Amino acid sequence: MRKRFTLASxxxxxxxxxxxxxxxxxxxxxxxxxxxRVNAMDQLISNFEAANPDITVxxxxxxxxxxxxKVIASQAGGNGPDVLQxxxxxxxxxxxxxxxxxxxxxxxPTAEIESEFFPIVSAVKRDGAYYGLPTAVRSLALxxxxxxxxxxxxxxxxxxxxxxxxxxxxTKTDGGGNITSEGLTLDFAGQDHHWWREVLVRQMGGEPYxxxxxxxxxxxxxxxxxxxxxxxxxxxxxxxVGFMDEGQAAFKAGLAAMTVDGTFRLGAFSxxxxxxxxxxxxxxxxxxxxSNYASYFANGIGSGATEEKKAAAEKFLAYISSTEAMxxxxxxxxxxxxxxDAALTEAxxxxxxxxxxxxxxxxxxxxxxxxEAGQRQTAVDMVNxxxxxxxxxxxxxxxxxxxxxxxxxxxxx
Amino acid sequence: xAHLPDIEANGATRKGRTGxxxxxxxxxxxxxxxxxxLPILFYSWIRFYPTLSAFWISFxxxxxxxxxxxxxxxNYQKLFADPxxxxxxRNTFAYLIIGTPISLLLSFVIAYYLDKVxxxxxxxxxxxxxxxxxxxxxMAWVWRWFYQPIPIGIINGILSNLxxxxxxxxxxxxxxxxxxxxxGIWAGLGFQIIIFMAGLRAIPSTYYEAARxxxxxxxxxxxxxxxxxxxxxxxxxxxxxxIGFLRIFDQVYNMTSNDPGGPLNSTKPLVMxxxxxxxxxxxxxxxxxxxxxxxxxxxxxxxxxxxxxxNR
Numbered sequence: 190m191r192k193r194f195t196l197a198s199x200x201x202x203x204x205x206x207x208x209x210x211x212x213x214x215x216x217x218x219x220x221x222x223x224x225x226r227v228n229a230m231d232q233l234i235s236n237f238e239a240a241n242p243d244i245t246v247x248x249x250x251x252x253x254x255x256x257x258x259k260v261i262a263s264q265a266g267g268n269g270p271d272v273l274q275x276x277x278x279x280x281x282x283x284x285x286x287x288x289x290x291x292x293x294x295x296x297x298p299t300a301e302i303e304s305e306f307f308p309i310v311s312a313v314k315r316d317g318a319y320y321g322l323p324t325a326v327r328s329l330a331l332x333x334x335x336x337x338x339x340x341x342x343x344x345x346x347x348x349x350x351x352x353x354x355x356x357x358x359x360t361k362t363d364g365g366g367n368i369t370s371e372g373l374t375l376d377f378a379g380q381d382h383h384w385w386r387e388v389l390v391r392q393m394g395g396e397p398y399x400x401x402x403x404x405x406x407x408x409x410x411x412x413x414x415x416x417x418x419x420x421x422x423x424x425x426x427x428x429x430v431g432f433m434d435e436g437q438a439a440f441k442a443g444l445a446a447m448t449v450d451g452t453f454r455l456g457a458f459s460x461x462x463x464x465x466x467x468x469x470x471x472x473x474x475x476x477x478x479x480s481n482y483a484s485y486f487a488n489g490i491g492s493g494a495t496e497e498k499k500a501a502a503e504k505f506l507a508y509i510s511s512t513e514a515m516x517x518x519x520x521x522x523x524x525x526x527x528x529x530d531a532a533l534t535e536a537x538x539x540x541x542x543x544x545x546x547x548x549x550x551x552x553x554x555x556x557x558x559x560x561e562a563g564q565r566q567t568a569v570d571m572v573n574x575x576x577x578x579x580x581x582x583x584x585x586x587x588x589x590x591x592x593x594x595x596x597x598x599x600x601x602x
Numbered sequence: 603x604a605h606l607p608d609i610e611a612n613g614a615t616r617k618g619r620t621g622x623x624x625x626x627x628x629x630x631x632x633x634x635x636x637x638x639x640l641p642i643l644f645y646s647w648i649r650f651y652p653t654l655s656a657f658w659i660s661f662x663x664x665x666x667x668x669x670x671x672x673x674x675x676x677n678y679q680k681l682f683a684d685p686x687x688x689x690x691x692r693n694t695f696a697y698l699i700i701g702t703p704i705s706l707l708l709s710f711v712i713a714y715y716l717d718k719v720x721x722x723x724x725x726x727x728x729x730x731x732x733x734x735x736x737x738x739x740x741m742a743w744v745w746r747w748f749y750q751p752i753p754i755g756i757i758n759g760i761l762s763n764l765x766x767x768x769x770x771x772x773x774x775x776x777x778x779x780x781x782x783x784x785x786g787i788w789a790g791l792g793f794q795i796i797i798f799m800a801g802l803r804a805i806p807s808t809y810y811e812a813a814r815x816x817x818x819x820x821x822x823x824x825x826x827x828x829x830x831x832x833x834x835x836x837x838x839x840x841x842x843x844x845i846g847f848l849r850i851f852d853q854v855y856n857m858t859s860n861d862p863g864g865p866l867n868s869t870k871p872l873v874m875x876x877x878x879x880x881x882x883x884x885x886x887x888x889x890x891x892x893x894x895x896x897x898x899x900x901x902x903x904x905x906x907x908x909x910x911x912x913n914r
Binding site: 363444 | 665666667668746747750751752753754758762765767768770772773774775860861864865866881882883884
């Protein structure tokens with residue numbers, strides 16, 4: 190009798206184990222290596238797993254430089270991730286290549302997304318379907334070193350003219366005329382190409398791209414914007430491209446009074462102990478026109494996720510784009526929440542650091558990239574031709590516009 | 603191999619279960635091939651198959667994600683019409699034509715005199731060899747910081763103390779390539795010195811003694827004995843170093859990672875163009891066409907060098 194009972198309980202135990210193992214799903218989440226992002230995601234995964242004991246999420250990371258290659262190669266090899274992070278500018282490539290599947294309208298209703306997220310979320314919408322949702326969004330602002338500005342007795346600039354003026358007063362040079370501390374960092378390969386494209390060109394009265402997505406900056410406005418930028422080095426001598434290797438390194442070392450950078454830099458700059466720093470909105474032009482560049486990494490569902498994996502991936506995506514997850518992301522990474530209600534809280538709007546970035550989001554533009562690295566390179570080369578080869582700015586601008594248009598045309602083919 | 607027939611004649615024969623007969627030498631050959639089979643299969647799969655498939659891919663528009671279409675010579679036409687390709691082509695040959703002779707001359711001179719030094723010989727030799735043991739990326743970054751503008755660049759700091767104008771180095775389209783080449787030469791020097799010294803040591807000292815008894819001067823000894831007898835070593839190093847410079851990548855990539863191969867493509871070697879086309883633009887067909895061109899360049903240069911430096 191006892192034997193039979195033992196046997197029965199054993200059978201029951203085995204079948205229970207079999208049942209629970211059938212329910213347990215493991216999904217893979219991919220993002221690139223950036224310490225605070227990986228930490229934030231670890232925290233989100235453990236919260237999610239506690240609430241959903243039948244789902245385990247495995248986080249896989251790759252260096253940023255290899256990330257796109259890994260995603261595309263894994264797609265070609267047929268073993269891609271279930272949920273992955275992607276830059277909004279990569280969507281065309283990923284969508285055409287079948288890396289991502291569109292979000293299910295029943296689980297993520299379009300109307301809800303569009304009313305709850307900032308409008309820039311529409312950059313991951315194709316043919317009426319969303320391909321991902323962001324946790325956080327990024328915008329640009331002007332960081333300034335309080336110590337250097339106080340030494341020069343100047344206040345943070347609010348207009349472009351003031352920017353040049355403050356930069357001139359805070360630049361330090363040695364006897365040979367070499368800059369030893371910059372007024373404003375010049376790092377076009379960093380965030381400055383966004384500042385030029387979406388902010389300066391617009392402030393000079395132009396549009397970087399027309400309604401069809403074609404290049405439209407080879408105009409007087411584009412030329413003025415280019416001249417404004419290159420004059421900072423050649424005429425005003427307030428910065429030097431390549432100084433301290435990168436703009437953010439110069440600012441972090443206390444050898445630059447101001448730098449244009451994004452929310453994602455907050456984490457790195459919070460480690461600065463030598464001086465106090467502050468943030469203001471990007472300077473307006475003389476007529477008070479402001480602009481900003483916003484961007485984001487979205488999380489999407491890999492095309493390989495089906496049935497229970499797809500259901501688990503949807504649950505996980507819903508969690509990491511929830512208000513709760515956005516707060517974790519803001520606390521750990523320092524990036525702004527992508528949902529309006531999570532972002533525009535009283536606490537955030539009163540925060541001297543977050544407020545300028547949040548204000549920037551209201552008038553921000555998002556560039557539709559077809560080849561982000563390639564288009565950045567054309568902009569970097571445009572400035573280099575003027576600064577290093579003394580090419581006529583108009584000619585350099587025309588050359589850059591033609592090269593970028595060729596990339597856009599090639600992508601449309 | 604001349605003794606083989608002997609063995610076959612005297613070799614024991616064996617009837618296996620399957621009935622076929624193997625002589626001893628036959629078994630030896632079978633054994634040899636079964637040992638060789640593994641590396642041959644491995645190499646065919648890992649090396650030769652991808653090499654051949656690169657030729658095929660170069661005639662397609664494969665982008666990793668969508669199925670490849672045959673496009674004929676389109677990639678090659680695009681390549682030869684691309685001004686960036688010709689700039690990169692010139693850069694590649696600049697690395698080769700300037701880098702190889704300078705590095706060989708330097709390493710020979712150092713090896714020649716180091717060979718004569720007895721005081722702390724091993725220590726000095728180790729010092730020269732040390733850079734070769736260092737990771738290329740780490741070295742490139744150290745040099746990258748050396749070349750920085752004031753206030754952190756050590757070279758510009760020295761120039762400034764001497765009241766000389768600061769130089770742009772890596773930021774200048776004219777100076778960037780030589781600046782990177784210096785690093786490349788320095789990185790390979792240790793290896794070349796060791797090989798040259800081994801070559802020098804292998805020359806029998808009796809030749810030198812005889813020459814000195816005959817009253818030959820040092821210069822004549824160098825010209826008539828050392829250099830001719832060092833020829834196999836020199837041929838090896840010329841080919842080895844040329845291939846190294848034609849494939850230069852690590853130094854360039856790490857020293858210009860903000861603007862890879864820049865400024866304005868002035869330092870970009872062909873290998874980096876291939877890398878960017880393949881893994882940044884994902885244009886595999888175009889990248890394969892560039893690879894085929896690089897393969898042909900390497901082939902022609904290596905065969906040309908072997909022909910010029912052959913034993914007559």
